[in-house]
Amino acid sequence: MGMSPLPRDDHTVLLNDTAARLLAEGTAPLVGAARQAGLDPTPSLRTLLRAATAGRLETLLVASRRVTSPAAIVRWVAAQQVRRSMGQGEREGAHP
Numbered sequence: 001m002g003m004s005p006l007p008r009d010d011h012t013v014l015l016n017d018t019a020a021r022l023l024a025e026g027t028a029p030l031v032g033a034a035r036q037a038g039l040d041p042t043p044s045l046r047t048l049l050r051a052a053t054a055g056r057l058e059t060l061l062v063a064s065r066r067v068t069s070p071a072a073i074v075r076w077v078a079a080q081q082v083r084r085s086m087g088q089g090e091r092e093g094a095h096p
Helices: 017-025 030-036 045-053 070-094
Strands: 003-008 011-016 060-062 065-068
Touching: 011 017, 017 060, 017 070, 030 045, 030 065, 030 070, 045 065
Parallel strands: none
Antiparallel strands: 003 011, 060 065
């Protein structure tokens, strides 16, 4: 995992690739990012936090609050849909 410098006043902060990507995409609070991503209905904060703490949703912890980007929400939803479709195929194939 690479690190990239982010100039800030007289200091340099090193960010990992995920943090740099999220910041470049534009961050928002979890529910706000889900709304910006166009999800309707919007997932609950609890659902988003569970995905974040499980490592399935890319987030940053800023001032003790989790933030993400709308693009990260879209990636998370797409990954969920792939997992669900794979699970359905396995279930359907198990019963002839």
